[in-house]
Amino acid sequence: DAKTTQPPSMDCAEGRAANLPCNHSTISGNEYVYWYRQIHSQGPQYIIHGLKNNETNEMASLIITEDRKSSTLILPHATLRDTAVYYCIVRPSNSGYALNFGKGTSLLVTP
């Protein structure tokens, strides 16, 4: 899997948009960008994934640069419950391989 680089921590005020960056400059053409988050003492939660087009679902938006070397996860209106560690992972889809978790970004949403 291509390696990813994320800032270790970020703060965001409640109600504001949280923009979490991820660099994946060695991503291959067949690799997708996946985002998961882990709230303390829980299992990781799937958020969103994409290949090259921007994606949006009920949880977040994923913006992937045209060269696919970086992406941003956007939580449009952060709440206190969004405080978690966010993991950006790149891997081929339909590969059957496990997800390789790095250190992620610890997002703290403050009142």
Add this chain to the structure above:
Amino acid sequence: GAVVSQHPSRVICKSGTSVKIECRSLDFQATTMFWYRQFPKQSLMLMATSNEGSKATYEQGVEKDKFLINHASLTLSTLTVTSAHPEDSSFYICSARASGLAGSEDTQYFGPGTRLTVL
């Protein structure tokens, strides 16, 4: 949809005993399940990959005779920690690969985790 459960959520056992953890995909079939371990303030580390009807594939450094994995059906995988010791105390998490679930090809869904404490 795409819910994965684990049982028990937490267990405390004495050193030398064995503990079984169940992982179930509740609303989809999972040909592949994964077992991870997470120590405090660390990220998830893959222990093994479990394919239905075949032997599990273990990561380097994970003892297959100590961590027994059985994946007998498309919705159930079990991890048995044999002769548990205090250093096995950890947060054990399973995930299931959703195959054939519309719009979720190859997305992995995680269970809530099992907190194991070995005294």
